[in-house]
Amino acid sequence: MNDDYLWDKSGPPDPEIKQLEEILGTLRYQPKPFEVPAPRRRSYFPLLAIAATLLIALLAGGIWLRVRTRDQVPQQQAAVPEKTPIIAPAVEEKTTPTPKPQKRLAPREQNVVVYHKRRNTPPALTQLDREEALAVKQQLMFALRLASEKLNLAHRKTQSMSPANQIKNQHRVG
Amino acid sequence: MKSIFHINIIRTPLIALLVIIGTGFMARAQDSRIQLTSLDHLAAKANQTVDVAIDERLIRIAAKVFSDEKTDEKEIKQLLTGLKGIYVKSFEFENDGQYSPADVEVIRAQLRGPGWTRLVNVTSKKEGSVEVYLLMNGEQIGGLAVLAAEDRELTVVNIVGPVDLEKLAKLEGKFGVPDLEIETPKTKKNDDK
Secondary structure (H helix, E strand, O other), X not given: OOOHHHHHOOOOOOHHHHHHHHHHHOOOOOOOOOOOOOOOOOOOHHHHHHHHHHHHHHHHXXXXXXXXXXXXXXXXXXXXXXXXXXXXXXXXXXXXXXXXXXXXXXXXXXXXXXXXXOOOOOOOOOHHHHHXXXXXXXXXXXXXXXXXXXXXXXXXXXXXXXXXXXXXXXHHHO | OHHHHHHHHHHHHHHHHHHHHHHHHHHHHXXXXXXXXXXXXXXHOOOEEEEEEEEHHHHHHHHHOOOOOOHHHHHHHHHHOOOOEEEEEEEEOOOOOOOOHHHHHXXXXXXXXXXXXXXXXXXXXXXXXXXXXXXXXXXXXXXXXXXXXXOOEEEEEEEEOXXXXXXXXXXXXXXXXXXXXXXXXXXXXXXXX
């Protein structure tokens, strides 16, 4: 057998080698021109997903806060300043023209105001609101007293059952 | 690889969203009050029934008519600050055994839920049982429940929101309600001063 074909491709090739050459020949290096890969399009999907999540969370938070604060709005409306200025009638008298030139009053004296100090209940409560509030107050007081009574009952029972307390009582009696 | 990458990208915000929503629901669940409607049928058997249900809105309305100048009312007003509800159901019966242990168990089962801690449990054959539960939101008290089951009386008190136990306990004896006189001698001395 002549191995020259394997060495420098001279001489008759062996049929098996020729067959192998044909099979493997498809995989041989094929020169191709160098191509610069096109810039890959950036995917904005993750950013969009995160933004959507934050938006939904913010929206949910907003709705939750709105629902929570809805009940607080009437309380804010009811907050009336304690001192309500009422212009005293004396000021009006001064504005009417008088023949005699009056002594010019200092700005503080001109703006005479009377303050009504409001006490106990905010004035924003209407009669109906006040009646409702008083009714609720009574129920509230009753509920709190009952809660207090039961708490104290539990406390008393615990105290009477604890051995430490028994010792204390014995000491106190002795 | 690309699909796995995309799945991870979707999964992360989804998990974040679920955590946010879940936290919100949990916070709300911690706020929730005990359902007392299961006791409603006892009203027909009871001699006397007390049913008080005051939500946050009503507490705010009532708080407006509490005086800031009277010490007692001021204390109650302070106690009401932050409360989200007060619910009471109390039944007094003429005879023993008008309510079943199952009625009490329905309430007790709710108080075994997450966040609730049993503070006191006193049981006696003669006087029945008194249980005090606290709902803890971290280190703060988020609510209170008292379950008092006596032979002829069943009372459930549920206060939702941060409650000052000391102030609440002091309320007894005020506003014409007889004091049980359980205060310690020390406090009495202080009061005298």
